[in-house]
Amino acid sequence: MSFTVVSHSDLDGCGDGMQVLRHGDALYVGHYGKSGMGTTVLDVSDAERPRIVDQWPAPTGTHTHKVQVAEDLLLVNEERFQKADEWTAGMVVYDVRRPLAPTRIGRFAGDGDGVHRIVWAGGRYAHASFTPEGRSDRIWGVFDLSDPTEPREAARWELDEDQPAGKRYAAHHALLEGDTAYLGYGDAGLVALDVGDITSPRKLWRLDWAQGGGTHTCMPLHGRGLVVATDEQMTDGPHAPERFVRVIDTRERKVLSVLPAPKGDFAEQPSRFGPHNLHENRAGSYRSNELVFVTYFNAGLRVYDLHDPAQPEEVGSWVPEQDAPQSNDLYVEADGRVWVTDRFTGGLYCLEPEPELAALIRARRAGASTSPSPGAGRAARSSAPSAERPRG
Numbered sequence: 001m002s003f004t005v006v007s008h009s010d011l012d013g014c015g016d017g018m019q020v021l022r023h024g025d026a027l028y029v030g031h032y033g034k035s036g037m038g039t040t041v042l043d044v045s046d047a048e049r050p051r052i053v054d055q056w057p058a059p060t061g062t063h064t065h066k067v068q069v070a071e072d073l074l075l076v077n078e079e080r081f082q083k084a085d086e087w088t089a090g091m092v093v094y095d096v097r098r099p100l101a102p103t104r105i106g107r108f109a110g111d112g113d114g115v116h117r118i119v120w121a122g123g124r125y126a127h128a129s130f131t132p133e134g135r136s137d138r139i140w141g142v143f144d145l146s147d148p149t150e151p152r153e154a155a156r157w158e159l160d161e162d163q164p165a166g167k168r169y170a171a172h173h174a175l176l177e178g179d180t181a182y183l184g185y186g187d188a189g190l191v192a193l194d195v196g197d198i199t200s201p202r203k204l205w206r207l208d209w210a211q212g213g214g215t216h217t218c219m220p221l222h223g224r225g226l227v228v229a230t231d232e233q234m235t236d237g238p239h240a241p242e243r244f245v246r247v248i249d250t251r252e253r254k255v256l257s258v259l260p261a262p263k264g265d266f267a268e269q270p271s272r273f274g275p276h277n278l279h280e281n282r283a284g285s286y287r288s289n290e291l292v293f294v295t296y297f298n299a300g301l302r303v304y305d306l307h308d309p310a311q312p313e314e315v316g317s318w319v320p321e322q323d324a325p326q327s328n329d330l331y332v333e334a335d336g337r338v339w340v341t342d343r344f345t346g347g348l349y350c351l352e353p354e355p356e357l358a359a360l361i362r363a364r365r366a367g368a369s370t371s372p373s374p375g376a377g378r379a380a381r382s383s384a385p386s387a388e389r390p391r392g
Contacts, residue, residue: 001357003301003318003338006350009050011040017341017348018065019117019329021282026053026099028074032328032343033063033081043100047337047350053100061087062114070122070283072097073148077128079114089114091128093148106149117173120145121283125154125198127181129171132156140171140183142198157201159188168214172232175280177220180204182227182250184215190229190248209255211242217278218248221289222366225251226309228259228292233274237267237298243274245294247309259292259312262299271324272297279332281366286332291315291364293338295327301340303357305364316357322346336361 011017011029014037018030025045031037038058043051058064061084066077074094080087089110094102108115113131116138120126124146129138139158143151163169167187174183179196189208193201208215216232227250233243245259266273279286279293292304292312303316319325320342328343336358338351353361 001303001316001360002354003316003351003357004354006337006352007048007050008347008349009042009052010347011037012052012055014040014055015345015347016343017328017346018343019067020331020339020341020348021067021069022285022331022333022339023069023074023096024099026096027331027339027348028067028069029341029348030065030067030076031058031063032065033058034344038062038064039067039076041100041102042348044339044350050348050350054102059088061085062089064092066115066117068118068120068126069096070120073120073145074102075118075120075126077115077118078110079116079131087114091115091118091126091143091151093145093151095148106147106151108143108151108153119173119175126151127174127198129173137168137170138172140174140201142201155199155201157193157203159185159191159203159206161188161206163187172216175217175219177222180220182218182220182229184218184229186215187213189215190218190227192250205253207248207253207255209246211244213241214243216276217280219278219280219292220250221306221309222281224289224309225249226256226289226306228278228306230275230278230294232276233272233297236271237269237273240267240273242267245275245278245292245304247306247312249309257310257312259294259302259304260314262296262302262314262317264299266296266299269298269324271326273299276327277329279330279338284334286334286336286361287366288361288364289366291361293330293332295330295340297326297328298324300325300327301330301338301351305360307364315360316353318351320346320349 014035016032063081091108093106111133118128142155144154170186172184174181214232300319
């Protein structure tokens with residue numbers, strides 16, 4: 001099963017697209033930074049003809065590659081780009097009550113290397129990974145938006161374990177289920193935090209695994225006791241270390257299964273091959289606790305069915321017809337239409353699932369079916385790592 005391309009935009013020659021989110025008729029795209037562009041605003045009321053209505057260049061030496069939108073506010077990060085000598089560190093707030101005409105209203109003035117990936121679904125607090133002054137790498141922070149014109153830091157948390165030689169312990173971002181935050185922490189794997197009081201986060205447990213590294217997104221499948229975790233591929237191929245997407249049983253605190261890697265010669269190509277991000281089941285978007293959408297760099301977009309979480313199955317895919325694709329991030333609309341960005345030159349694609357896949361997407365929408373409990377069905381794949389190590 002596959003997808004049909006509805007439209008494509010080269011983002012006015014700035015094709016280094018990163019995070020993408022929709023709000024009303026507006027689509028917000030952050031840029032990697034190589035083009036010098038920071039954020040693009042598109043009118044996608046006609047998905048076949050997306051129209052750029054505004055673009056904001058990034059500050060010198062800075063990439064503003066992440067976007068978050070809720071409750072008529074848009075948050076955009078500011079982070080040092082590729083060891084620049086001059087950069088801007090912080091987080092900018094825009095009023096998007098008129099989605100196609102954002103107005104800048106506030107800014108968190110950071111220090112150090114700045115803010116990386118933000119998570120905000122509304123309410124008083126956003127949270128993000130950031131590198132403050134005095135830290136050599138990213139930690140996790142909470143930011144108070146009660147006055148969006150003057151955001152302020154409300155809490156910070158970092159892993160209190162020694163970093164082994166050759167490893168990188170760096171926070172990426174956390175996704176929440178109830179009072180638990182599941183935080184990707186680079187080579188440290190997944191960290192579960194108690195955020196009943198988000199201004200006083202407390203570590204519950206940690207899990208890492210063999211053949212791992214660069215843990216990026218840890219997405220809970222609500223109500224199932226499962227988290228899907230991507231280990232970001234950060235090395236160009238060929239002969240790059242393998243990176244996988246795992247299904248984690250949070251009750252047993254172990255890896256339950258590994259999603260099958262795309263078939264083909266992707267690993268032999270000179271560009272990155274491996275997972276990056278997941279569609280994160282945001283309110284207002286497509287939500288499912290069974291279907292998972294993954295960007296896989298040069299292997300494009302992959303869709304997996306986790307109805308039986310011990311035996312995940314690839315059920316859909318799409319690879320862009322361009323030189324050296326690097327599919328980076330994605331957003332799935334409530335009806336199953338997908339927006340996908342390319343991190344270098346490919347820009348923005350709009351995809352429509354073909355009929356068979358569209359029917360499955362509808363059937364697996366949250367609330368449309370009943371899922372078995374973790375571990376039900378067939379035994380987990382033999383490729384699942386055996387060296388799960390929960391940490392207290």
